[in-house]
Amino acid sequence: MEAALRAFVRHRADYRCEYCRLHEGDADYLAFHVDHVIAKQHGGTDDPDALCYACSECNWAKGPNLARHLDGNFYPLFNPRRQNWKRHFRWEITTLVGKTKTGIVTIYVLNINAPSRVSLRENLLFEGRFPPDE
Ligand SMILES: [Zn+2]
Known part of the structure; x- marks a missing residue:
């Protein structure tokens, strides 16, 4: 990719x-x-409209x-574009909560609330760098 x-x-x-x-500045190692x-x-293509930035x-x-199966149906993962x-x-302190089926399956598949990731957000919260301004 150029x-x-x-x-x-x-x-x-x-x-x-x-x-x-x-934030990329808060992921100190990768x-x-x-x-x-x-x-x-x-x-998928390399069109900018088909790409997103991800940790x-x-x-x-x-x-x-x-997508992921949930309650008898398949729900697509969140599409940032x-x-x-x-x-x-939405955030519940440092845990991400899905407001929709798409949100729920995305959190599950991407393992967004893994203990190490929640722990990183707790440290950022303590340092005043979490949650992000939206
Ligand atoms: Zn991420």
Whole structure:
């Protein structure tokens, strides 16, 4: 991926993961990724409108997943290009809560409330760097 495209995606996201909202400056060890919202193997493209900025933990957990089964139906994962984050998620202190089925399945698949990730947010809260201004 060319540097200019990566820079565009990064800036558009305000340097935050577009799923868990972690700022790249608060992830002290691993670089963020440009994520194909729809994985290439499912027809995703390198068009900027098909890309988002994601922390390594969200990106690795998401992999090529597009949806998850819940209560008898499949629900699509959150699409940062087509959907509004606040409509699907809210913070309960340092735990992310899904407001919709899409929010719920996204939190599950991306493992957003893993203990180590909640612990990082607790440290950021203590330091006054969480929650993000939205
Ligand atoms: Zn993330």
